[in-house]
Amino acid sequence: MFKSKPSLVILAAGMASRYGGNKQIESFGPSGETIMEYSIYDAIKAGYGKVIFIIREEFSDSFKAAIEPKLKGKIELEYVYQSLDKYSGGRAIPQARVKPFGTQHALLCCKDVLDAPFSVINADDFYGFDAFKQSFDFLSNGIEDGKYACVGYELKNTLSDNGSVTRGEINVNADGNIIGITERKEIYKKDGKAFTKIAGADLELALDTKVSMNFFCFTPAFVNWSELEYYKFLDANLDDLKAEFLIPEVTDTLINSGKGAVKVIPTEARWFGVTFKEDAPIVKAQLQKLSDQGFTLQIYGSGKCSR
16 A cells, blocks of 8 residues: 555654753763664664654754764655644734644644654654564554554553653553543552552552553554644634644544544553653663663664664
């Protein structure tokens, strides 16, 4: 159905206001790698044919300078700029609006360059090779418009040793398709088990509970379909300066409207990411630990990258 190899779309246009810096191109690995490099290396190894970066135009020069020397000639590169005026449909964007319109709007900005099935991930998250291998296989073997997927991580592989986290628990039907994602707040580890707070009481969660870490697999048809949904979003939220048009919420709309189905692709990979400045040393330690364990390979001729 599709002639081109699957693409990897990397969301890198966020303002990182909670982090306080441009974490997309910050060095985290033992040889100075960005977190993106780990994902890109794993995507190349899995078989992906192109990387599409969604960035803000104002830092495109610094972004390209940090990425291209290592990637040029290794995989096809494409850049898309997310800006508030794109796909506004003639609507006047409030001058006070600064925050981007969210991850699904970022995908919508890719509409004219998507020519193959694709996965979409965050720039500042480490996903592990197995997730890319599983997603590539799904995208390469009979994917159809309206039949998509979400990579499901085992809860135990996403928890932090340094505090509680929020995770989206994936609920599926008998066919393995998602029927909903329940947001679980204040999940923490204790005595080798996972717990969350419900009405002030501790509720134990199975360690193999599948959770979404925003790694989705789509065809371009999903992005095309979302354009009308975006106009509905703008009409309802244009004056809300913080409202966002987000991939999980739009995916939920797709499912509930009967316009498509999303299955879970299970992975045993470990996930970790950077949201706050305090997360940086933890992520650096995780990457160093992987390197010390020997799970490293030369990447693009220089530096190292975890499998």
